[in-house]
Amino acid sequence: MSIKLRELIRSIRACKTAAEERAVVARECALIRTAFKEDDNQFRHRNVAKLLFIHMMGYPTHFGQMECLKLIASSKFPEKRVGYLGLTQLLDENTEVLMLVTNSIKNDMSNDNQYVNGLALCALGNIGSNEMCRALAREVENMMASPNPYIRKKAALCAMRIVRKVDEIEDKFNSKIGNLLEDRNHGVLLAGCSLLTALLEVNPSYMKEFRRYVPSLVRALRNMVTSGYTNAAEYDIAGITDPFLQAKILRLLRLFGERSADATDEMNDILAQVATNTEGTKNTGNAILYECVLTIMSIEAESGLRVLGINILGRFLLSRDNNIRYVALATLQRVVNVDQQVMQRHRNTIIDCLKDADISIRKRALDVTYSLVDEANIKSMTKELLNYLLVAEPDFKEELCSKICMAVEKFSPNRRWQIDTLIKVMCLGGNFVKEQQREKFCRVVAATPELHSYTVIKLYFNMKESLSQEALVHVGVWCLGEFGDHLVSGKAVGPDSQPIHVTPGDVLDLLYDVVRKPPTGEKAPATHCLVTAALIKLVTRCPSEFEKIRKLLRRFDCSLHVDLQQRSCEFLELLGSDWDSHRAGILDRMPVPEKEIGGAETRVVGDASIDEVPTNTSKGKPGKSDLLDLNDLLDAPREQQAPANQAPPPSSGGDLLDLLDAAPAANPPAPQATPEGFLDIFSGTPAASQEAPPMVAFEKNGLKVTFFPRKEADGSVTVLARFANTLSVPMTNFVFEAAVPKYVTLSIQPATGQVLPPQTDLVTQTMSCVNSTNGEKGLLMKLRIGYVCNGAPVQEMGQVGGFPPGF
Structure with a gap:
């Protein structure tokens, strides 16, 4: 005969090695198999109980599955209870022999003993397969109307399994929801809320149908929040009336209030009562407040209620309990975009959490802090983060540096x-x-x-x-x-x-x-x-x-x-x-x-001139005396500058358009031309274009600028400027700029280089001009050229005319 369960536990605990434990388990499993073969009815429930313990330790126990079914069929409650326990632990919904127990469960559902009913409902709710749920759905529905609250509660919980497993009968229990939510028994009400939540998760389209029960939920929640509730003592936990039911109702209200102004109006008052009347000195009250805040932030609540919710989270941040602070920071991260202005009030408290000893709180606080950064507070927030970077631990600095860089890239003022x-x-x-x-x-x-x-x-x-x-x-x-x-x-x-x-x-x-x-x-x-x-x-x-x-x-x-x-x-x-x-x-x-380039390409530069010595002034601001000569050349001409991707020479005084306070015209850049062009198959000249002979536009101090003008078929003029350096030293930081009269629109492409090598003419730049007078007025240009030669900056001015008639 095999030993009792407590003796088996004592024997296993006395083992000093894993090998000894395996030997004890193997010996006991052999004795249990022998007892099952001999059909020992007297000790069958004891052997199944020992198998449950062996199963919990990770050893195989599949040979005892059929014995569970035999115990379930027993008329004795202790054996039936062990049988159902073994059924739920040793089998799952994919086990083939599970279908054999369907009839036993159905019989137990009609048993006169409520606890037998409860065992059957629990088994179906835990491991019921699709077939079992479909076969027993009617019995579960009938039990939901039982006068016994114990059975109603178990049936409602079992119905959750059926709703999730069988799609075609998900609406079978809809008519029972109202009675469950009106039930005065807290257990039944809690099970009803769980069933309704499961229904809404499976089919959100039921939301509109079940919103009519919001007043019932609000009334039940108000009864629990009211201090004079008659049954408060029965459900009291640390001074809070049934916190589990309160949390469940708050979660359900959260679903109903989302994107529904009418439902939100019905629950605003009760949410305010819960937020103000719930004591937050213990975890029980904090749990209710936490659920209340999540509900407030999820519905269409009024601004005052949202402020109240965020203030509750602010109080959580002052708690000494790390778990409460972590939960508060996690919640703030979820609701940070709901009301930024109110969140800013708790900014200092959140930043203080960056110095917490717990690394998880520091990381969560950093996420919230980053979410609070905007264009208005970027400078002050960045200063706080930089101060913390000085004292932050090495394992936290990488994430901190990353957040600072991302915030600066996104919100920098210049x-x-x-x-x-x-x-x-x-x-x-x-x-x-x-x-x-x-x-x-x-x-x-x-x-x-x-x-x-x-x-x-x-x-x-x-x-x-x-x-x-x-x-x-x-x-x-x-x-x-x-x-x-x-x-x-x-x-x-x-x-x-x-x-x-x-x-x-x-x-x-x-x-x-x-x-x-x-x-x-x-x-x-x-x-x-x-x-x-x-x-x-x-x-x-x-x-x-x-x-x-x-x-x-x-x-x-x-x-x-x-x-x-x-x-x-x-x-x-x-x-x-x-x-x-x-x-x-x-x-x-x-x-x-x-x-x-990133987020800064649209930013203004900021005050850069204070660090440059300009050509025409000694006080750090660019002068306009010689620049206005360029502007006044041809009756206040329009100016265009190439969208250069290189820096101008230090002597140029900065961007030409910026210094003249002129905005560039919104003209698309002309395609870059080449000296050859695409030749016409017969004439040997560029197709649909008219080329003019090259013309020397500027020549001085070793620099020669040659223009290759060409009139296109659309009437525009393309000018290829080729820059030659006849000296034996390179010219660096080369910048070429041009201005034209008002009747001409000029677009300049970037130069092919900013350095003119000695004794070469490799660098070119293309300009496109549109003459609005159709050639009646000649094309004129004013040039400004800057470069550095032998370490000395050079700036030259020039004027170009003599373009062919009609250009």
Whole structure:
């Protein structure tokens, strides 16, 4: 004979090893199998009970499934109870033998004993298959009308299973919902709410039909909230009347009130009562308040009620219980867009949660803080986050830096503030700034020519102070290579209005320090690759340091890192004399992908002029004396500038249109022309066009500008300007601008390069003109040309006429 259940438990607990435990279980399972074969009815329920315990420990017990069915068919309640327990634990809805128990469950549903009825309903509600639910649905429906509240409750819960398993009879219990919701027994009412929630989840179209029960739910909730409720003592838990039922009703009201103003009006008062009368000193009350707030935020509640709900969450944030604070932050994250103004009142409390010792609360608080950022508070919120970045733990800094960068990109008031803030982030947590954020920073800088000088100078001095922040070093090295000419030009001034003097040697020394002290680990080769790219770029920006750059590049031509070695060898080859005429064009600034600049492309630049020494004034603001000459040339002409993707030379004083306070005309750019064009098959001339002989538009100090005009079939004039440098040194930072009379509309394409190599004419620029007088008035142009030669800025003015008649 097998041992009792308690003896089996004691034997298993006494085992010291897993092998001993397996031996005890195997021996007992063998004895149980023997008893089942001998059809031992006396101890069948004991053996099934022991199988349940063995099943809980993870051992196979499938051989006892049929014994559960035999126990269910027994007339003794203790055996029937063990049989149903075994049925629900040892079998599931996919077990084939489950259909054999359908008739036993049906018989037990009509039993005179309410507890037998309850066992049958529980079994069907837990593991009933589609076939079983369909076969027993009528019996469950009849039991929902039973005078016994115990049976009504069990039947309603069983009906939830049937609704979810059988689609075609989901409406079978709709007529019973009203009686369940009007029941005075809390258990029946709770089961009715659960059944109604399941119905609405399965078929949301029932929402309109069941909204008529909102007054019943409101009345039941008011009875529980009222302190003088007669049965309050029976359901009291920590001073709250039946918190489980209150929470269930609040969730149901949330479903009914969503997108329904009429239903919301019916529940506004009771929600206000729950929010104000529920005590929040214990978890029981906090649970009700939590559900109440979620309901308020989900329905069409009035503003005062929403304020009350958010204030409740604000009180949760002041709790000492981490769970309550976490729940509050999670809820605030869900409702942050409901009423931003009210949320701002709790901003300081939310920010204080960033300093919590619990990492989960800090992360959730960061999410809420990020959601609170908008254009109105971006500066103050960013300041708070930067202050916290100073003291944040290392494992939290990466996410914090990412949130700051995203907020700045999205809401920055202007480009200068955006660049300043991102540099601060990289100075404080540069080792945690993601690669994607660094690339976005570089694109924003490249797309803002007015701030090239300001940015490269600021990065230079920040790098001089510390080379420990990886992101700062990487973007700084990139900017030194691209815009190093601005750094050594001597045109920038500091806060004390004194010129900033940085020599090319200082720039090379800083890069040498980066090479000697790069970020450790796998990031060192990546840093060296950026340094080599910056060095080769500086060949044209700082030509006086040619040999020093060559020496630094030779440090890497034998590197074990393949990419670094290849870069250095190719760059050293580029320094050879064979490439003298092409080097300047190859090392021109990188173009900016217009569609990838990010959220700042529509921002204003900000105050950039205070950091530039303009040509015509010593007080930091661009003068207009010589610029107005261009404007006054031909009876107040319209001006157009190419949508340049490179920076103007420091001497140009900034953007021509900005300085003249003129807005560019909204004309689509003309297609770029080539000297050859598409030749007509017979005449050998460009099809449907009229070419004119080349004309020299400007020639001075080694610079020659030649125009190739051509009249198109639509009457417009395309002018290809070719720029020749006859000197032995390159001309860098080249910018070509033009102005035309009012009767002419001018559109200029970007130049093919910003550096004119010596003894070449490789750089071209295309202009398109539309003469509104159809050639009655001749085409005239006023030119302004700027470039840097031998480190000195040059600016020239010119005038072009003599275009062929009809152009």
